[in-house]
Amino acid sequence: MRAEFDYSDLKSDRNWDDLRKDLDRNGESRVLPQLLRTFRECGAVQCLEETAYIDRDFSDAFANFYSTLYRQRPRFCRRIHFFAVDVGPALSAPTKGETARELEAATEHYLGHIVIRPLGHAPVGSAIVSTSHFEKPGTEIAVRSDFRVHVLGAELVVKGVPVTEQDKRTGACAQATIWTAGRHFHNRYAMPWFSITDITEAALTPTDSFLARSLPAGSDYLTDDNMVRALRAMGEFPIFYGSDGETGWDEHPRRKITRYLDSGIPVIVGLRRGEGVGHAVIAVGTRLGGTHAGSSPKYGATTGDRVEHILVHDDQRGVYLPLAVGKQSTSNAAPCGEDRGPDDYTLDDALFLIVPLPNKVFIKxxxxxxxxxxxxxxxxxxxxxxxxxxxxxxxxxxxxxxxxxxxxxxxxxxxxxxxxxxxxxxxxxxxxxxxxxxxxxxxxxxxxxxxxxxxxxxxxxxxxxxxxxxxxxxxxxxxxxxxxxxxxxxxxxxxxxxxxxxxxxxxxxxxxxxxxxxxxxxxxxxxxxxxxxxxxxxxxxxxxxxxxxxxxxxxxx
Structure with missing residues (x-):
């Protein structure tokens, strides 16, 4: 089997609109348009597509679930690479060796990629966007690692944090956040590789009445207990922090989150406003405000007091998105420039935090x-x-x-x-x-x-x-x-x-x-x-x- 490669210009509104329609043919994905917008804001001018791409995550989902369905789907994916420079000359070089060398020379301008799986309702299998275009004075992507991708004999490197889109069949937002944490630990620290189906299976052991309310079990949501079980099965030692409802948090959750982010550890944030299941995002960075908010009578002043936004990956909205620490901090400006508009959630809506610690850490x-x-x-x-x-x-x-x-x-x-x-x-x-x-x-x-x-x-x-x-x-x-x-x-x-x-x-x-x-x-x-x-x-x-x-x-x- 041979993969085919093609490149396209992304220099006009029409180019981007055509790409969006091609990748999201049903128009059902919420996160794909946001990812494309992010790549555009970060300077992408050309993309390189791999067809018949064998994606390990979707291969696992196909083997464990989609191959069992009456209505069959293709098992191959597409991978779209984004560049801030024109890679056309590299692809048209006289020899394949020159193509590989010229592509590697463009690695500093490599912005990341999106894996498109053959699911009309949830096409984004995974994506990673370079952090280099997001880190500005006062803004830090604290959770990051170098991801190496190989295409046409070239090795390209992108520093970032991956994200996936819940497919609503094998997993929901809870699995998506656990997947992001697990993939970061796997890539940076060689921890075990877990797919969405692996995570769901770990969370389902044992299966309870809440999980059994959806088919397949756990596809609608996971409880915080299920999430802790899954992380423990992945070799992590999670700490759970929760709001007790009436009295709230013993200290503002941004202070807790900041300490662990400063340690390079992602934090899963459970959000809920009013009644309902709620939503889960994963914290990967911080954005500072102007001054310290003052000391806490219990713990004293911390650098976390200056944090106005926690940067999160949201499987429904995109990457490195600012989550305001409170209703007074509602600016949701995209780090690459344009405003994304107000978000429904703030940290005031945080219901719980889950911190996946390594083994042999016994002090919070x-x-x-x-x-x-x-x-x-x-x-x-x-x-x-x-x-x-x-x-x-x-x-x-x-x-x-x-x-x-x-x-x-x-x-x-x-x-x-x-x-x-x-x-x-x-x-x-x-x-x-x-x-x-x-x-x-x-x-x-x-x-x-x-x-x-x-x-x-x-x-x-x-x-x-x-x-x-x-x-x-x-x-x-x-x-x-x-x-x-x-x-x-x-x-x-x-x-x-x-x-x-x-x-x-x-x-x-x-x-x-x-x-x-x-x-x-x-x-x-x-x-x-x-x-x-x-x-x-x-x-x-x-x-x-x-x-x-x-x-x-x-x-x-």
């Missing part, structure tokens, strides 16, 4: 943040004693490292909490502007696989959208495998103070030993930036380096 994000804030508060109160222990005779007034930090109440320090790998934390720290004493202490530490990091800043330190102009003044490292039975704090850094906890592995259960360092000078440093292993992007001015009182001498390169 908000618990880690509370532990970190309490630790910072205690160390700050005891800094006079710490100073006497390390530098007898030196008064607190003479020491005076970063007085602005110590004059700020613990709940007014802006916290940013995220999960990361122990080796990644160490790698970033070694390349940051932290004091050598801290680097020396951490470099030899054996860290657990997963750690929680909570960074603390003053509000002005994190006001800029440029990460090179943001600053961290303190941070706490917590063992994510820890528990309430043992102190999970591993490293605490406040301006001028370092506390490192160690234990003897030869004596299980023995108390930890604390190593104290009190510095006579200290300075703020860079925050973690997702996707950065170092800070070479940020350059230092020839002027004297930053201090706790004046740390504005660093700029973006």
């Amino acid at each position: 994000a908000e618990v880690a943040e509370t532990l970190a804030r309490d630790k910072v508060s205690r160390v700050a109160k005891n800094r006079a004693q710490h100073l006497r222990d390390e530098h007898p005779g030196l008064s607190l007034e003479d020491w005076a490292v970063d007085p602005a930090f110590y004059a700020t109440a613990a709940n007014d320090l802006v916290a940013r909490t995220y999960l990361t790998l122990g080796w990644k934390y160490k790698r970033r720290l070694m390349r940051n502007m932290v004091d050598e004493e801290l680097k020396n202490e951490v470099s030899g530490m054996q860290l657990p696989r997963y750690v929680w990091v909570t960074e603390f800043s003053l509000k002005d330190d994190v006001a800029d959208t440029d990460p090179c102009r943001r600053r961290v003044r303190s941070h706490v490292l917590i063992d994510a495998t820890g528990s309430g039975y043992e102190d999970p704090v591993l490293v605490t850094h406040l301006p001028g103070i370092i506390l490192a906890e160690t234990f003897d592995p030869a004596e299980p259960g023995s108390p930890t030993r604390t190593k104290l360092h009190v510095l006579l000078e200290d300075a703020p440093y860079f925050p973690k930036v997702r996707g950065w292993g170092d800070y070479d992007t940020c350059a230092v001015d020839p002027a004297p380096g930053p201090t706790a009182a004046n740390d504005g001498d660093l700029k973006a390169a």
Whole structure:
């Protein structure tokens, strides 16, 4: 069997209208027109089509469901690739080798693709749109990975998050969100591959009376319990957060969502307004507003307070769509430019959140943040004693490292909490502007696989959208495998103070030993930036380096 390839211009309204009619011949898909609009807004000028494309997802759905129907359907799909440059010359090159090389040379202009399955009511099998056209100052697609596609001997790479359209036969919006999370984990971390039918089968075990209200079972909707079962079967360890209805959330859901997105973990958001089944979307990014919304009396100020929109994938509306955190934030501007108009849902309609955590994480994000804030508060109160222990005779007034930090109440320090790998934390720290004493202490530490990091800043330190102009003044490292039975704090850094906890592995259960360092000078440093292993992007001015009182001498390169 041979696949055929053809390319088409997308430079006029008629070109786009013809493509839409060709791909959605029944005119029933809600998401396909939105995806085409997104590709157009992001600069697509040409598309390349693969016919007779064998799609693994639809092959699975065909084998498990569609092949059993009386009315048969084709088993082959079409894959449409979108480019921001003209690839016609590459396709008409004298040799196939030149075609492959020229296509690969256009990978920077590759915007993604749509797989069209032979289902008139739900043609979008999957789609992925490049994140590069969505990330602007204050906007971050936190969940992303490189997807590699192969066409005509060329390898094209697109960074993004996939989306699928519910087909209403093998799955609904719940399965679509789980599929997106699972496909991201499979692509980035080599987790097991699950199709929509695999997800539905996992959710149906055991089948209950709610699922049995539709045929096939689970095709109309899944309950939150079913969704948790499916994620657990996929090798994830989901955490469930829910609104209790009368009193609502213990803290605004955007704060919970932001912590996990900052860890690169997608969050499934269950939405419902009034009575009815509701809807599920999956959070993949954030968009900041102008100022902090103020501190929470329970948890204190966080970077999540500035988030005005959660960016979500919606199997009915499209990709990277802004979901307002409340009714006061109703702007739904598309990141590529045009307004999409108001959306019915906001985070005020959030009924539950499901966070698919990896194994060996036994502390929730908000618990880690509370532990970190309490630790910072205690160390700050005891800094006079710490100073006497390390530098007898030196008064607190003479020491005076970063007085602005110590004059700020613990709940007014802006916290940013995220999960990361122990080796990644160490790698970033070694390349940051932290004091050598801290680097020396951490470099030899054996860290657990997963750690929680909570960074603390003053509000002005994190006001800029440029990460090179943001600053961290303190941070706490917590063992994510820890528990309430043992102190999970591993490293605490406040301006001028370092506390490192160690234990003897030869004596299980023995108390930890604390190593104290009190510095006579200290300075703020860079925050973690997702996707950065170092800070070479940020350059230092020839002027004297930053201090706790004046740390504005660093700029973006």
